[in-house]
Amino acid sequence: MTEILAQNCCRESEANFVILLATAAGMWWGFLWVPSILKSKGDVMNKALKIAGVGLVIVSATAVMLLIQQRRKGVSLQGLTTPAMAASPTASGLPRLVDLGADKCIPCKKMAPILEEMKEQYKGRLDVVFIDVWKNPNAGAEYGIKLIPTQIFFDAAGKELFRHEGFFSKEDILAKWKEFGVDLSDAASQTPAFERLSPAKTDERPKDTICYMCDGSIAPKSLVTVQTEKGPVRLCSPHCYFIMYSCLTEDKTGFEKKVTVTDWTTGKPVALTEAAFLCGQDETTGRPWIKAFAAKDAALAERATAGGNVLALEALQQKEVSHRCGFCDRACYPQDAAEVIVEGGMHTWGCCSHCALGVAARTGKDIEVREKDRLTKQPIVVKTFEGKVASLEPKTAVAWFGQRQKPDGTWASAGCFHQGFFTNADNLKKWVEQNPCETGRLIPISQALADKMRLSPEQIKKACKIGECVPK
Ligand SMILES: [Zn+2]
Ligand SMILES: [Zn+2]
Secondary structure (H helix, E strand, C coil), X not given: CHHHHHHHHHHHHHHHHHHHHHXXXXXXXXXXXXXXXXXXXXXXXXXXXXXXXXXXXXXXXXXXXXXXXXXXXXXECXXXXXXXXXXXXXXXXXXXXXXXXXXXXXXXHHHHHHHHHHHHHCCCCCEEEEEECCCCHHHHHHCCCCEECEEEEECCCCEEEEEEECCCCHHHHHHHHHHCCCCCCCCCCCCCCCEECCCCCCCCCCHHHECCCCCCECCHHHCEEEEECCEEEEECCHHHHHHHHHCCCXXXXXXXXXXXXXXXXXXXXXXXXXXXEXXXXXXXXXXXXXXXXXXXXXXXXXXXXXXXXXXXXXXHHHHHXXXXXXXXXXXXXXXXXXXXXXXXCXXXXXXXXXXXXXXXXXXXXXXXXXXXXXCCCCEEEEEEECCEEEEEECCCCEEEEEEEECCCCCEEECCHHHCEEECCHHHHHHHHHHCCCCCEEEECHHHHHHHHHCCCHHHHHHCCCCCCCCCC
16 A cells, blocks of 8 residues: 555656646747747648647646646545545544645645644644655555545544545634534633723814824824815825825826825925925834925925935825735835735735735735734734635734724724734733724634635725725
């Protein structure tokens, strides 16, 4: 049996290599000849041959697509026909999770940190066993598996309860154990429930001093006003104006004519289209700042002491909307955003923690989110696989889902400025204490991701656009 398994693994990799070679050759041939076939006036036989060649290209490409798909799902161990063991008693008398995989298969690698974590976390309550079937080929046959990774659930008596092929997230594993009456959640392992649904303090600031986008206080020298059908909208800064601009779904032609900024020198209003802008960067954070001026001379004079560059509106706008949230398209500064690395190497940003997870839903790809604890700025890294959390660093990290009550009594997102990740529940609680007006609840990061994965393409298109969050 050892040999059969070893041969199968080899055979599979040889076959893959042949398919890849055939595709490469076919594609090369296709690129060279397809254009000339379309133009050629040769005899019928010649044409038929060439068309057959095109067919080969298509078949080869399909084969590769299937191969890639199969690789993502798991690696086939075709040819193993030994039935599953009826029972596999455990020495410890505990329920047991056996994962059969290999160290070089992608979904197996994604399983590794989950298994390690569960082994540690449920010590004394659940046996977690990993078997490398490429190093122990007998095991693959013994357990009768067809694909790696395969997870097999055994009860305390050693009776097989269930098996699953492919990547299986921690939340799904726990849910499955629960179905079989093994509840692994308890005070030690479960994220403690925490919520604050009514603010600890009411916001007593006058309404016209609160920024419409970020809820920050508006300094009179940087006020921006936008005339809308529903009346004037007040914003704390030109940056919040560009955020608002990027969240509009209406036709934006001539929109800038509705906008007034404040002259930094006199504090008097000036039309956005007539202002000059001084832009610089904060020395320590690198975060951009913008000051508006009625006259270019005044901007140049301020530059002499404050530094920065004087920009016209068009150049400023280009710069301000050049970095967008990879989920909701909102303009953002990378310094404020979560970094998102999409499978394949593309980098983007999440304007908030939850939007960062949304990149997995929007692209349909695996992502890595690098976010900072909203209280302590400590790093938090989330890796996803097939729309589920594959690893979380640190493991104690949780999400705050900022919510507010709508006039009809239901709860909805309080918007991107009110979300965040924390390295642990204590940090989250401290932050909530420091921000007495915030309302919402603690949720596991896996739930924040699941909420995004449930969205339809239409919902994703509308995400975070003006009017989608709780009205103010
Ligand atoms: Zn603002
Ligand atoms: Zn966003």
